[in-house]
Amino acid sequence: MPNLRTIRRRITSVTNIQQVTRAMYMVAAAKMRKAQEAILKDRPYALKLDEIMSRVASQVDQQAHPLVRERELERTTVVVIAADRGLCGSFNSNVIRRGADLVDSYGGDRTEVICVGGKSRDFFTSRGYDVAQEYAGIFGDLNYGYAQAITEDLISRYTSARTDRIEIVCNEFKSALVQEVMETRFLPLLPRPPEADPNFVEYLYEPSKESVWDQLVSRHLAAKVWRTLLESNASEQAARMSAMDNATNNADDMIQELTQLRNKVRQTAITSEITEIVGGADALAG
Numbered sequence: 001m002p003n004l005r006t007i008r009r010r011i012t013s014v015t016n017i018q019q020v021t022r023a024m025y026m027v028a029a030a031k032m033r034k035a036q037e038a039i040l041k042d043r044p045y046a047l048k049l050d051e052i053m054s055r056v057a058s059q060v061d062q063q064a065h066p067l068v069r070e071r072e073l074e075r076t077t078v079v080v081i082a083a084d085r086g087l088c089g090s091f092n093s094n095v096i097r098r099g100a101d102l103v104d105s106y107g108g109d110r111t112e113v114i115c116v117g118g119k120s121r122d123f124f125t126s127r128g129y130d131v132a133q134e135y136a137g138i139f140g141d142l143n144y145g146y147a148q149a150i151t152e153d154l155i156s157r158y159t160s161a162r163t164d165r166i167e168i169v170c171n172e173f174k175s176a177l178v179q180e181v182m183e184t185r186f187l188p189l190l191p192r193p194p195e196a197d198p199n200f201v202e203y204l205y206e207p208s209k210e211s212v213w214d215q216l217v218s219r220h221l222a223a224k225v226w227r228t229l230l231e232s233n234a235s236e237q238a239a240r241m242s243a244m245d246n247a248t249n250n251a252d253d254m255i256q257e258l259t260q261l262r263n264k265v266r267q268t269a270i271t272s273e274i275t276e277i278v279g280g281a282d283a284l285a286g
Helices: 004-057 091-106 118-126 144-159 208-283
Strands: 075-082 111-116 131-135 165-173 179-187
Touching: 004 165, 004 208, 075 091, 075 118, 075 144, 075 208, 091 111, 091 118, 091 165, 091 179, 091 208, 111 118, 111 144, 118 131, 131 144, 144 165, 144 179, 144 208, 165 208, 179 208
Parallel strands: 075 111, 075 165, 111 131
Antiparallel strands: 165 179
């Protein structure tokens, strides 16, 4: 049985860890609320852009655009978006595992990986995957500029025929308790057909429908990457909040168990001392 000093040290250590996990929970909760607000602010723009995209797409020759035309599949690019840090439960392992499975399904020798997030980079580089580009450390100060840079890189790879398909694997934010890993086709672009609208009014295009379509495609792709980064960031904070809450509760349970053990050891020590005193008194009396 451990002595009292060892138990007291363990209680102090676990208490200190509990204070850290509780503070991390509060920080993650604040960041998650901020990330949720960013998603809500982006939603009206994304919905309107999708609506305009589908309308214009129905009136132009889509296959004339290089980002819409499909090619024979020889090379594939998989973008895996994870976090820069750990301590967020299974958030990183789930998305990385799905990304690795997707790369293997296409064939590792014919697939390159673009890693977004430090954990994604660490996993794929350490296991010998073909990592074509990495974007680590962006979630500490996430802004639209990163989405534009990633989008330009992906468009350049597709238009230069370095890849024939681009897939994105990331976590989608459902709620504070639920985050789901999703795979989405990024390129070639598959425009959504427009919904029937009896009140639809024909647009006036300047300088032309084709020119407007060309601008819409690049803006739509950048908005899609930005939305994906926002979803991943919110999912990360939600996962970290849940993980730190569980860690805090587990620390509380451990402190209670150690406290009970400490009391038991103290009681045993006191009983032993009393027995020795009584035994000594009986020996003197005899």
